[in-house]
Amino acid sequence: MSERTDYLDLDTKDETFLDANEIVLNMGPQHPSTHGVLRVILKLDGEKVLGTECIIGYLHRGVEKIGENRTYAMFNPYVDRMDYVASVSNGLGYCEAVEKLLNAEAPPRAQYIRVILTELCRIASHQVWLGTHALDIGALTPLFYCFRDREEILKIFEKYCGARLTTHSFRIGGCTYEAYDGFEQDCNKFCTAFLPKLDEYEELLTTNRIWVRRTKGVGILNPEDCIALGVTGPVLRAAGVKWDLRKAQPYEAYKNFDFEIPTGLNGDTYDRYLVRIEEMRQSVRIIRQAVDGLPQGPIMAKVPKVIKPAVGEIYHSIEAPKGELGYFIVSDGSTQPYRVRVRPPSFVNLQALDKMVRGLLIADVVAVIGTLDIVLGEVDR
Amino acid sequence: MPEETKDPTPVLPQSSAPTNPQPGKAGDAGASASPSVTPAAAGNSEASAPTSTAPAAKSEAAAKPAEPAKPATPAATGEKPAAPAAAKPVAKPAAKPEGPKPEPWDSTLVSRLRSQYGSGIAEASTYLGQKYLVLDSTILYEILLHMRNDELFDYCVDITAVHYPKREAQFEIIYVLYSFHHNDRVRIKAQIKDGDHVPTAVGIWETANWLEREVYDMFGIVFDGHPDLKRILMPDGWKGHPLRKDYPILQQDQEWVKINLGIESGQ
Numbered sequence: 001m002s003e004r005t006d007y008l009d010l011d012t013k014d015e016t017f018l019d020a021n022e023i024v025l026n027m028g029p030q031h032p033s034t035h036g037v038l039r040v041i042l043k044l045d046g047e048k049v050l051g052t053e054c055i056i057g058y059l060h061r062g063v064e065k066i067g068e069n070r071t072y073a074m075f076n077p078y079v080d081r082m083d084y085v086a087s088v089s090n091g092l093g094y095c096e097a098v099e100k101l102l103n104a105e106a107p108p109r110a111q112y113i114r115v116i117l118t119e120l121c122r123i124a125s126h127q128v129w130l131g132t133h134a135l136d137i138g139a140l141t142p143l144f145y146c147f148r149d150r151e152e153i154l155k156i157f158e159k160y161c162g163a164r165l166t167t168h169s170f171r172i173g174g175c176t177y178e179a180y181d182g183f184e185q186d187c188n189k190f191c192t193a194f195l196p197k198l199d200e201y202e203e204l205l206t207t208n209r210i211w212v213r214r215t216k217g218v219g220i221l222n223p224e225d226c227i228a229l230g231v232t233g234p235v236l237r238a239a240g241v242k243w244d245l246r247k248a249q250p251y252e253a254y255k256n257f258d259f260e261i262p263t264g265l266n267g268d269t270y271d272r273y274l275v276r277i278e279e280m281r282q283s284v285r286i287i288r289q290a291v292d293g294l295p296q297g298p299i300m301a302k303v304p305k306v307i308k309p310a311v312g313e314i315y316h317s318i319e320a321p322k323g324e325l326g327y328f329i330v331s332d333g334s335t336q337p338y339r340v341r342v343r344p345p346s347f348v349n350l351q352a353l354d355k356m357v358r359g360l361l362i363a364d365v366v367a368v369i370g371t372l373d374i375v376l377g378e379v380d381r
Numbered sequence: 382m383p384e385e386t387k388d389p390t391p392v393l394p395q396s397s398a399p400t401n402p403q404p405g406k407a408g409d410a411g412a413s414a415s416p417s418v419t420p421a422a423a424g425n426s427e428a429s430a431p432t433s434t435a436p437a438a439k440s441e442a443a444a445k446p447a448e449p450a451k452p453a454t455p456a457a458t459g460e461k462p463a464a465p466a467a468a469k470p471v472a473k474p475a476a477k478p479e480g481p482k483p484e485p486w487d488s489t490l491v492s493r494l495r496s497q498y499g500s501g502i503a504e505a506s507t508y509l510g511q512k513y514l515v516l517d518s519t520i521l522y523e524i525l526l527h528m529r530n531d532e533l534f535d536y537c538v539d540i541t542a543v544h545y546p547k548r549e550a551q552f553e554i555i556y557v558l559y560s561f562h563h564n565d566r567v568r569i570k571a572q573i574k575d576g577d578h579v580p581t582a583v584g585i586w587e588t589a590n591w592l593e594r595e596v597y598d599m600f601g602i603v604f605d606g607h608p609d610l611k612r613i614l615m616p617d618g619w620k621g622h623p624l625r626k627d628y629p630i631l632q633q634d635q636e637w638v639k640i641n642l643g644i645e646s647g648q
Contacts (some may be wrong), residue, residue: 002427017432056614057611057612057614057615060614062623064599064624065623065624065628069630100509101509102480104591115400120573121517225587226563227535227536228586228587229590230536230537230538230585230586230587242477243561247636248564255518295394309480310480310481311480312480312483312508312509314508314509314511315511315538315539315557315568317567318539323507326538326539326557328539328541328555328557337625339543341539341541343538343539343541343557345637347591348592349589351587351588351590355645380614
């Protein structure tokens with residue numbers, strides 16, 4: 001461990017402690033609160049964090065290299081395995097990027113189905129975040145509540161495409177599956193049942209004294225730092241920047257729906273919690289509008305069976321539950337992408353960890369990792 | 382759908398030619414669109430050609446009778462049996478580029494940059510509505526700094542690279558920038574030779590730290606002045622840079638198998 005200490009430079013000098021020795025503590029990769037296989041090396045003075053370094057890559061599967069060796073359609077299921085708690089969003093981003101490259105667009109009905117599923121997925125992703133985040137901080141009950149209610153979403157996915165987690169629910173050009181009989185009713189039923197449940201979560205946490213003490217003022221990230229670090233998603237919005245790609249550069253059918261972008265004030269862990277809770281409410285709003293306005297018509301655009309985009313390149317990004325998820329695809333006119341680059345929100349957001357935890361306690365590191373909402377499958381790809 | 386049915390093992394170095402990864406296997410639903418047209422045409426019975434890709438297939442059929450005379454052209458499928466090999470070159474021209482071309486991008490931003498940096502801006506174009514600049518790599522840092530400070534592109538979305546082993550300047554490094562003020566995206570591209578160093582952008586955007594480390598890890602491009610340039614996703618002792626086109630996929634695996642299991646190959 002000693003050879004690593006040289007690049008943990010110390011910005012914050014300790015004024016309070018006497019002559020405490022600095023120690024280096026290894027956290028992870030197998031640690032319940034690192035949400036996977038993240039390894040964080042902490043440089044500590046007593047319990048105070050002086051600096052961190054993240055070691056990542058334990059889940060690296062070479063997704064981008066795989067993409068270069070598969071056809072466009074073959075690569076589609078792989079992207080679901082990056083952010084596996086929000087697999088629908090991954091698939092949406094990829095399909096849209098390829099569609100853009102083909103200069104095609106999914107028909108309206110497919111776009112609405114995509115929006116419904118993606119927003120359901122956003123709720124599911126936030127539920128996993130809330131459950132595990134609260135668990136890390138010591139509140140056990142929200143985990144059970146969240147996973148119980150997430151089950152309803154997974155049931156809808158299962159009825160729609162047969163898969164619960166890595167759904168591969170979209171195809172380049174639209175959707176493979178028509179909405180099943182009772183899809184609309186199921187979605188509406190979920191929305192109606194979910195809103196009171198969301199209030200229940202809030203009852204447990206929002207005014208809970210322990211929760212507030214553990215999250216308020218912890219891991220503050222101001223808007224300037226967020227932008228400099230490229231942090232997006234709820235973390236950016238909690239810092240007060242009203243920016244959401246669904247509004248800023250609307251894709252799919254998002255311009256047809258009426259919804260708000262919740263923002264925070266202080267950019268601390270508590271605000272990020274409130275922002276994500278409110279985002280779930282807004283997602284319910286979008287789902288209801290999309291179900292009501294679900295148009296009739298085809299679900300696949302006319303794209304060739306063998307996908308061979310013209311020579312060129314495209315960058316397309318969507319607002320995934322964790323932030324801006326971008327795909328940069330270079331086509332050389334063949335059936336396989338020449339290069340697929342994934343711009344993962346978790347990877348970029350995780351970089352902010354060091355800035356957020358300096359000067360805090362070890363227990364706060366756990367809270368901050370939770371509030372960043374990282375999925376290591378996406379960080380490492 | 383095609384992606385479930387086929388085992389994608391034939392991993393050709395993909396840069397060589399736009400070949401279909403499963404050429405010989407018949408009955409493949411996905412590949413049937415173009416190859417199934419061609420045997421019929423080779424037999425000069427194009428009247429019965431399935432109309433899968435209607436306009437393309439028509440024009441291709443018209444150009445066809447001349448084709449079977451010179452089957453020497455196929456690029457990568459030299460050792461394949463005669464019939465698919467002859468079918469191959471016929472299928473290709475129909476599928477080659479039909480998409481839009483990059484259009485010149487005129488804006489005050491570009492003219493400002495041009496007046497300041499002159500011929501350093503090699504190209505300013507839009508493709509499918511997306512703007513990009515191609516720069517001389519020597520002025521990369523100045524342009525990036527200019528883009529952030531003067532043009533208010535304050536958010537560096539992504540830094541990545543593409544490897545073109547056949548070009549003289551093998552790597553293209555790409556910066557995706559976004560401006561919160563203009564709600565606009567621009568890609569900045571520069572071509573660099575293998576072994577050339579690029580000035581780091583960490584001083585401009587902090588986010589460049591990990592992104593550049595990833596580019597270094599995957600392509601071996603060195604960023605001068607980077608505070609902590611080392612591998613990020615691959616283990617420290619890893620050999621080679623995986624996203625280079627000439628990086629052999631199986632080699633690493635076989636080496637590991639040889640050392641740890643003492644057998645020739647795990648594949």
